[in-house]
Amino acid sequence: MPPVLNPILPGFNADPSIVRVGEYYYIATSTFEWWPGVQLFQSKDLANWELVCRPLTRKTQADLRGEPDSCGIWAPCLSHDGDQFWLVYTDVKRKDGSFKDTHNYIITAPSITGPWSDPVFANSSGFDPSLFHDEDGKKWFMNMSSDHRRRPLWFSGIILQEFDPKAGKLVGPRKNVFQGTDIGLVEGPHIYKRNGWYYLLTAEGGTAYGHACTLARSRSIWGPYEVHPDGAILTSRDHPLAALQRAGHGDIVDTPEGRTYLVHLAGRPVSQDRRCPLGRETAIQEAYWKDDDWLYIKDGPVPSLYVDVPGTRDDSDYWAEQGYTFENGLHKDFQWLRTPEPERIFSTEGGKLTLFGRESIGSWFEQALVARRQTHFSFDAETVVEFAPEDERQYAGLTVYYSRFNFFYLAVSAHADGQRELQLMSSEGSYPEGKLSAPVPMGVPIPNTGKVRLLVSVRGSDMQFQYALDGEAPKDIGPVYNATIVSDECGGHLAHGAFTGSFVGVACSDMNGLVLPATFDYVKYRPVKYRTDRYEV
Incomplete structure (x- = not known):
């Protein structure tokens, strides 16, 4: 099959979160100040994607009036626990200056098209929330931690706490489990479990041309987490001529046949000024696990413009009036x-x-x-x-x-x-x-x-x-x-x-x-x- 041309979601579709449920894959992307909130896409083959709904449609779920440009709904994380869909997201009220007002919420639905619930408030301690459903039934909530005392930037690590769905709130101890690598600006956490390891995928380097995906692992969800031997598993930061720039903020999914893919945001700059009018788009890369139980990007860490996925794509609709x-x-x-x-x-x-x-x-x-x-x-x-x-x-x-x-x-x-x-x-x-x-x-x-x-x-x-x-x-x-x-x-x-x-x-x-x-x-x-x-x- 011919490879698919990245991006798979062209034009402003940032911060992708992916999950597979049965034969379908689903991606959630950020919408910021644009309403309705969050874009949810569906695919059977990782090549052809359809926008199926935007779940934040009611005032009870969010009201973005008065929020500055590029605030609003950030970095949704979509997951499924075998019974229902879970979506966590941040409503950012302020981002500029020393203080960040970032409120994190959780909603659920029996199917991808809803009905989506009213939100449960989680915390306001940072942005980029994520929810991990462990094998023992526990649910773990994490987000980047914001510290207004830090200069010049205020990223202080990834914090973890248990979420009790019956009580509808975070419970138990809260711990900063990962402070990131030397790249800095650690955010966008996702946790996975494989072969007894907890893997923590994060975004680092900011969302401009220094962006990257980094991976760490631990035998305990509480850490300590050791960093991947290559540091960043995906990045264009040292490759200014790569077709896909600003690559980072990813999420991992497995196919039924056991192939592994990472979706991530990327930008396609034009002109000598290296500007991206189409914004941050969603791309995909094939990945694989080595015998050392670490994940690697095929032909990485620089993202590829062409990628082999299970399906093929007819781009005639993309070019249609x-x-x-x-x-x-x-x-x-x-x-x-x-x-x-x-x-x-x-x-x-x-x-x-x-x-x-x-x-x-x-x-x-x-x-x-x-x-x-x-x-x-x-x-x-x-x-x-x-x-x-x-x-x-x-x-x-x-x-x-x-x-x-x-x-x-x-x-x-x-x-x-x-x-x-x-x-x-x-x-x-x-x-x-x-x-x-x-x-x-x-x-x-x-x-x-x-x-x-x-x-x-x-x-x-x-x-x-x-x-x-x-x-x-x-x-x-x-x-x-x-x-x-x-x-x-x-x-x-x-x-x-x-x-x-x-x-x-x-x-x-x-x-x-x-x-x-x-x-x-x-x-x-x-x-x-x-x-x-x-x-x-």
Whole structure:
């Protein structure tokens, strides 16, 4: 069988956790400030994956309003104890500065599609929680430990404590069982048991270009843990020309035939600036156990772009145009920001998408923005909007969005005198100010009535917006932007501080507080094979 091309989950699918239940494999990935929370994928062959649900759908499970960019739902861990699914996750309320507010929760479900329970609170002592079901029936909860006294970084090891499912809480002693290796920044723990050994897989080196997976083992779950003789079992940190960079934060699964695989996050940088607009994606590597009872990555530790897995993949769906209409509601490819009350920001009644203008596109609280992941380095996207703004504080249109500090936005708005116009806005990594630049400062006047077609084309590092009035051909508007700016590397923070990926979608704001609606007929996303390179072949 031909090898499968990584990543297996392209575009912003970070921190993968994998489990096999019967004939199916399941992966959970982080969603951060995007709602609904957590992506759950299903596969029979490790090659072809389908998004089956997002389990955090209710206010009782999480409310992300007011949470800063790249906070929210971090590093879910998915497991199964033979009876039901377990999902643990962190809701991060604050990450910048010395203090980290990180609340860890546990939910369960009889099947992968639910119904998923309301959460049980576990602790707030760090992030990246994980749950291990031991052979004797005990359940062990672990997470990285945060210590605000440590300078300059606050990672202090992996802490372990028993979880009592009947009592619904952590019980017994809590111990820091592993302080990591010299790589530093130990996080993302997972425990496995094999041949009498407890194996502790962790992520180290931060989630930028120094990232790595490290492995340690002990005869007791409480340690002490000895580190793998190679240190990192997976990393690109010393290999700047490797196709997959930022490799780390992994999880292990066995096939029914006894083959072992590790899924991990990775980034695919473009341009000389080494930026990853598609964010951190999920890749897979084949692994094997040696006679010394240590796990090794096949052809590792550098991750491979092509990997042999049980299945094969037809990439025709990956390259297919997606024409989204709304007769049957919002397509599962789309998410929105932060709010568990979507009825306040959009409706699909009447077969069209109506966004209700709320706060600005830079808000951390309640903004009407609905978008899908950018999953290709080159693409075209477009929509048709009907909107009747009265002034410059009301605007709606097409956006390529990373965060409040980092977006491009072509919007229908109006001048102060009520004349409708097009505004082209960008906020190009101007952290911490988040200031706008306006290449078309006076706007482009358009008729006060009628629909407007809005388009954007991305070709590698180049981004060009266009617009068209009824019956007219599209016209360029504004400059050719640098498309790589919507990336972790420009996401408004230094290294290890921005964690999502680029989205393309539609938005509507009414900063007059009148909730003026905008109606969108459709959204199209058309992948483009712009060039043949080491990624898109």
